[in-house]
Amino acid sequence: MQQYAWLIWDIAALAILVTAVALCARRGLLRTLLGLAAGIASAIGASLLSAPLAAFLYERVVRDIIHMAITRRVSAQIEQEIIGAGNWLSGVPGWAARLISPEARVGGPQTAADILPAVEALIDAALAQPVLMILRTLCFFLLFWVLLAVGRKIIWAARAVDGIPLIGSTNILLGGLLGVGWTALILYLMGLAALLYITMSGGGNAVVNEQALSQGYLFGFFHRLTG
Numbered sequence: 381m382q383q384y385a386w387l388i389w390d391i392a393a394l395a396i397l398v399t400a401v402a403l404c405a406r407r408g409l410l411r412t413l414l415g416l417a418a419g420i421a422s423a424i425g426a427s428l429l430s431a432p433l434a435a436f437l438y439e440r441v442v443r444d445i446i447h448m449a450i451t452r453r454v455s456a457q458i459e460q461e462i463i464g465a466g467n468w469l470s471g472v473p474g475w476a477a478r479l480i481s482p483e484a485r486v487g488g489p490q491t492a493a494d495i496l497p498a499v500e501a502l503i504d505a506a507l508a509q510p511v512l513m514i515l516r517t518l519c520f521f522l523l524f525w526v527l528l529a530v531g532r533k534i535i536w537a538a539r540a541v542d543g544i545p546l547i548g549s550t551n552i553l554l555g556g557l558l559g560v561g562w563t564a565l566i567l568y569l570m571g572l573a574a575l576l577y578i579t580m581s582g583g584g585n586a587v588v589n590e591q592a593l594s595q596g597y598l599f600g601f602f603h604r605l606t607g
Contacts, residue, residue: 385592389599397563397598404559405552411535412558418531419565426523433523434515438508442515446507450476451499472502478582479510510579517576524569567602575606 404412450472457471472480480502574593578584586592593603 385587385589386595386600388587389593389603390596393563393567393596393599393602396566397560400563400566401556401559404562405556407555408552409550409554409558412555412562414535415532416558416561416565418528418535419562422524422527422531423565423568425527426520429523430516430520433519434512437519438512438515442511443503443508446476446503446511447499449473450502454499475580476507478580480506514576514579517572520572521569564602567599568605571599571603571606574603 407415453473454471571593574584574588577588578590578593583589584592594600596603
C-alpha cells in the first residue's frame with residue numbers, strides 16, 4: 381500500500397477539484413469570485429504574519445516552556461539514577477525526541493550542574509527549527525481562519541453585488557472555472573497540514589510521509605510548494 385500512497389492523495393485531490401468546480405458553478409461567478417479573493421487575501425496575510433508571530437511566541441513563551449519541561453524531566457531521571465550523563469537524551473520527553481534530527485550533535489552533561497547548559501544547547505541546536513516551523517504552521521492556520529472570517533463579513537455586507545445580472549450559462553461557467561482556484565487554495569492548506577503532521581510525528585506513517593506526498597502529480601505539486 382505504501383508504494384501507492386501518492387495515488388491516494390492524487391485521487392483525493394481530483395475529487396476535491398470536481399466537488400469545488402461543481403459547488404462554485406452553482407454559486408455563480410460573483411459570489412465565487414468574492415469568496416476566492418477573500419481566501420487568497422487571507423492566505424497571503426496569514427503567510428506574511430505567521431513568521432513574526434511564531435518567532436514572538438517562541439521567544440516569549442514556548443522556549444521557556446520547552447526548557448522547563450526538558451530540564452525537569454532529565455534532572456529527575458538523573459537524580460533517581462534512571463539515566464546517566466552519558467545517555468541523558470533518553471530522558472528527553474517523547475514529543476521532543478521525535479523532533480530531534482538523527483544528525484543533531486549535542487554534548488551531554490558531565491554532572492547534574494551541567495544539565496541546564498546541555499538543555500540550552502539541545503534546544504538551540506536541535507529543537508528551535510522544527511518547533512518554529514510547527515508554530516508558524518499553526519499561526520498560519522489561525523490567522524487564515526480569522527482573516528477569512530473578516531473577509532466573509534465584508535462580503536456579506538456587499539451581498540447586493542450578487543444581484544447584478546449576468547447571462548446564466550456564462551455565470552455558471554465562470555463560477556466553475558473559479559472552482560479551480562478554490563481547489564488550489566484547499567490543496568495548499570492540506571499540504572501545510574500534512575507537513576505539520578510529518579514533523580510532529582517524526583516522519584509520518586505509511587500514507588502520510590514525505591515520499592508519498594511528493595511523488596504525486598496533482599497533490600504532489602502543492603505539497604512541494606509548502607517546502
